[in-house]
Amino acid sequence: MDFNDTPSEAKFRAQVRAWLKQHATPKINGVAAKRKLPEAQQLQAAKHWQKKIYDAGWACITWPKAYGGRGGTQMELVIWREEVADYDELDGFFTIGHGMCGPALMAYATEEQKRHLLPRLASGEDVWCQLFSEPGAGSDVAALKTRADPCGNGWKVNGQKVWTSGAHFADYGIVLCRTDPTVPKHQGITFFFIDMKQEGVTAQPIKQADGGAHFNEVFFNDAEIPDIQRLGEVGGGWKGALTVLMSERMAVGSLQATGFPELLSLVQRLPLEDGFAIDNAAVADKLADWYVKHAGLKHTNSRILSAISRGAPPGPEASIGKLVAAPMNQDINSYAVQLLGMNGMVTDPELAEKQAHFQKEMLFAPGIRLAGGTDEVMRNIIAEQVLGMPQDKRDDKDVPFNEVPVGV
């Protein structure tokens, strides 16, 4: 267990710091202003930043150099993330692409595809999305119904996905399709990547309660995929999906903000009835409680990463990160808004303090507890895979998919 940087890690951190100091935009009062820009401008800024770090050799730190990465270690990636988190730069547009789609391509794509697509993904030229969830297949993603039927040299896709983040601006997506409905659900799924700009693919943004529209319904209408864009075996898609979801755990789990630094910066400045919020005993108590968790989380991530850097595969323990950070982020932002009183109820960024940072986070936070596997799914994973408890009874598991009784 290495909580402190090794000499070589410390050297790397110093390099990163020096480069960021010279090239990245600092936050003002702990608030990242770029995240408040309209989406199109954010995307442009994110692409610009990604290209900049790609050119300087910091993009996709763990990827091989041949594919546009740095050929570095997991630990270096963490160090980079820790350091860049202090700046007002955007990387959320690439979390799915770099965290999930890239690893999927590395595991299953042809060498030619990898050399063509991965550097474009690393440099931010292409944005990728993940097309797994469907209206009837969320937590039970293996119940998906989008079909891919053989057709000439490839496949014809029909069906609907939902909650697809970024589909409306993505260039490519990884998609799970049912290719054989006559076998049990986990066995009839095949994994592909698809050109999002091609004919037969339509993305329809869904408006969120927080006012944004980052995710979409995606409709496939006879969309053709050449067989060369199949990732893995026919019927082997579930295994591929799990690999990707586990990569997502690593990508998201260690990345998931807790909201703690922003809260700390708020209470240091916020006047309450009897002095600054931080001097109020009840506030300090809450703060200490969250700090313990925040620090614990950081160390837990370091432990997992130390294990990985010694060659252990990422295990289901990685679910802990998201499970702790996402609800904590929700609680902290609710609390911050509460401390702001009625000021916290004004959402117009022109009128509200700190451009309504906490208001927006408060409204977005519930989604983080759902995206990439809900709290409940994370707990099931821990109970079943970490603690080895018997799995819930699942009646639909060994039945051919087309014989599973359909309910509502």
Next chain:
Amino acid sequence: MTMVLTEAQNLLKDTARDFIQSKAPVAALRQLREYYKDLPEGSCNAAAIELGYSQELWEQMSELGWAGIVIPEAYGGLEFGYQGLGVVLEECGRTLAASPLFATVALGAGCIQEIGSDEQKQTLLPKVAEGRTTLALALEEHPRHTPTRIATCAEATDDGYTLKGFKTFVLDGHCADQLVVVARTSGGIEESEGISLFLVDANAPGVRRSRTAMLDSRNVARIVFDNVRLKSEALIGMEGQGYPALETVLDRARILLAAEMLGGVQECFERTIEYLKEREQFGTKIGSFQALQHRAAKMLTEVELSQAAVMAALSALDENSSNARLLASLVKARLNDTFELITNEAVQMHGGMGVTDELDIGLFLKRARVTMQILGDSSYHRDRYASLSGY
């Protein structure tokens, strides 16, 4: 303490539900939101008032007598009691129905009823009961509820007062006809002594109002009093002695707001339970997962405790019990916590649907966050409960 509704109260509740469900469903709030969204912030004057509620709905509510439920018969009201107003507000809470009922009746008229002169009552209360006059309570000067921290002052003149200062987050204050203004006639900034109440025409010279739409799409006003001249008749009650009455009115209003919140809590809870029984994953209803069942059961216990607390508090008001003060803090803190819990759980249990604008749950979550702040958040009321109880 009566913990069941009388037949007459039940009848009122049924009527209220039928009326609200048909005339002011959640869809009505969505319409208002779309409409008001396009109006410029801050624009607010007598000629172009943006109400933030439907005038037609308010007239119909008044025809049903709701504006006069707690007003004595002698002043044109129904004298039906706080439990009656409570069930109406609870039904309004179920559909997030926007109306000036709370600001006008619970806050504004409440002050007149409590310590107004007979003449003030005679001229104002019948018009309130008929829905012809709307009121607002101009109290807060800070983002967090601090009813004694009053800097707005009324200086005595030969024939009355000059009012100076500003108020913020005045509920429905942007369009009220008359304002009950809490101002200082003596005493230091934190003292309850020296606080007086005044009745001020919202369109009097020197009163400047601007509207802000809040998270829940309802409106509040920021109001500046720029040397507003008041006649001595504008004073409500005794000079410098307004605070005890104000506190009584605030306690009633806290309890009534909790009743509205209870309606929102119940609606979100019921919709979520329905969804658990309907949504299928893994070839079964998600309500069959014990992880969710236990949380649903936990929610039910919170809802039940909240409902009992609201009923106890409303009946304490009708019985004029000395316990009402304590119950007001208890019930507001409890409903704050319960509304937060239920809306969070409702979103989580609806999965991706829960974070969409299309699903009503998000609107309840927003209303929950705002009502949690109005007239005191949970830490304010826990602290107050402890002080009142002597610990």
